[in-house]
Amino acid sequence: MVTLLGGHTVGIAHCSNVNTDTMTMGFPIQLMATCASGPNKTVDLDQGSPEVVDNEFYTQISLGRGVLKLDQDLPFHGLTSAVVSQYRENLEVLRADFAKAMI
Numbered sequence: 001m002v003t004l005l006g007g008h009t010v011g012i013a014h015c016s017n018v019n020t021d022t023m024t025m026g027f028p029i030q031l032m033a034t035c036a037s038g039p040n041k042t043v044d045l046d047q048g049s050p051e052v053v054d055n056e057f058y059t060q061i062s063l064g065r066g067v068l069k070l071d072q073d074l075p076f077h078g079l080t081s082a083v084v085s086q087y088r089e090n091l092e093v094l095r096a097d098f099a100k101a102m103i
């Protein structure tokens with residue numbers, strides 16, 4: 001699942017699903033400003049490079065910039081943190097694993 005969540009690198013979320021309670025300082029303010037126009041407004045799940053399939057999503061969530069609660073927890077859970085670190089550091093491993101997971 002950690003691998004498949006890499007699809008969030010180009011995904012969006014409705015503001016009604018954004019959890020700002022556990023985010024790093026400053027980031028919730030940015031998202032709340034974006035979502036101020038209503039819960040049907042959308043935000044990019046990858047705040048670094050939302051239109052590129054890359055490993056920036058894993059860097060962003062490691063910095064506490066996950067938009068969804070699920071994404072926020074991945075880098076800090078004992079069962080998933082090592083995989084997040086590996087994907088953050090090695091795009092080729094992510095690409096190979098993602099292709100296998102999709103199949």
